[in-house]
Amino acid sequence: xxxxxxxxxxxxxxxxxxxxxETESGLYxxxxxxxxxTVRIGDQVWMAENLNAHYFNNGDxxxxxxxxQEWEAxxxxxxxxxxxxxxxxxxxxxxxxxxxxxxxxxxxxxxxxGSHVPTDQDxxxxxxxxxxxxxxxxxxxxxxxxxxxxxxxxxxxxxHPRWDLPNAGATNTTGFSALxxxxxxxxxxxxxxxxxxxxxxxxxxxxxxxxxGGRALAAERTEIFRGSSKISDGFGxxxxxxxxxxx
Numbered sequence: 001x002x003x004x005x006x007x008x009x010x011x012x013x014x015x016x017x018x019x020x021x022e023t024e025s026g027l028y029x030x031x032x033x034x035x036x037x038t039v040r041i042g043d044q045v046w047m048a049e050n051l052n053a054h055y056f057n058n059g060d061x062x063x064x065x066x067x068x069q070e071w072e073a074x075x076x077x078x079x080x081x082x083x084x085x086x087x088x089x090x091x092x093x094x095x096x097x098x099x100x101x102x103x104x105x106x107x108x109x110x111x112x113x114g115s116h117v118p119t120d121q122d123x124x125x126x127x128x129x130x131x132x133x134x135x136x137x138x139x140x141x142x143x144x145x146x147x148x149x150x151x152x153x154x155x156x157x158x159x160h161p162r163w164d165l166p167n168a169g170a171t172n173t174t175g176f177s178a179l180x181x182x183x184x185x186x187x188x189x190x191x192x193x194x195x196x197x198x199x200x201x202x203x204x205x206x207x208x209x210x211x212x213g214g215r216a217l218a219a220e221r222t223e224i225f226r227g228s229s230k231i232s233d234g235f236g237x238x239x240x241x242x243x244x245x246x247x
Contacts, residue, residue: 117239
């Protein structure tokens with residue numbers, strides 16, 4: 001993996017110190033897969049788009065689940081899998097892939113070399129840098145009013161990828177450019193379901209953390225969600241990789 005920066009450092013000033021960020025854009029260049037836009041936010045370098053990888057770092061293919069039955073079989077076997085939202089490749093072009101927990105923990109490496117699936121501490125570092133108070137960062141559920149700094153400003157009725165209205169507070173001043181690719185449920189989590197299902201396209205951006213709690217942003221909220229417990233292995237969420245080294 002090679003990180004190439006192609007823009008100058010930008011200071012984005014807002015109404016107060018908590019709205020001043022040092023950001024820098026770039027890309028991850030991969031030999032076996034596509035390139036990914038990146039953004040430096042403070043001392044961290046994050047992907048500025050969702051992971052869309054077909055392969056692990058050693059070149060092995062990541063299995064695609066093309067049906068609810070295949071998705072559930074991977075969950076039951078503890079095997080890695082990815083899916084497109086509603087199993088439609090067009091959504092993958094816009095929002096990347098949804099990965100199960102086994103994929104993010106696979107020893108072959110899901111993120112590009114030199115980066116990793118963010119830990120809870122990686123997410124907390126980002127949140128505090130852009131203005132979340134430390135005591136809020138330590139809490140769970142919906143916290144703070146910083147989500148808009150991470151959300152893309154693309155909105156309905158424009159074409160995908162975009163947020164449903166009202167896309168509360170969205171400014172994207174960090175350049176993180178979060179988009180609402182929704183998520184896939186695991187059948188065991190919803191007793192009324194006969195199989196897994198897709199939810200919240202256009203309304204929610206849901207991302208894995210390495211520990212499994214994850215983060216979420218919603219169209220109608222300015223808060224950012226921190227999960228208090230591990231998300232089921234049967235769920236499929238987006239991935240935003242972060243560099244192994246601070247800068």
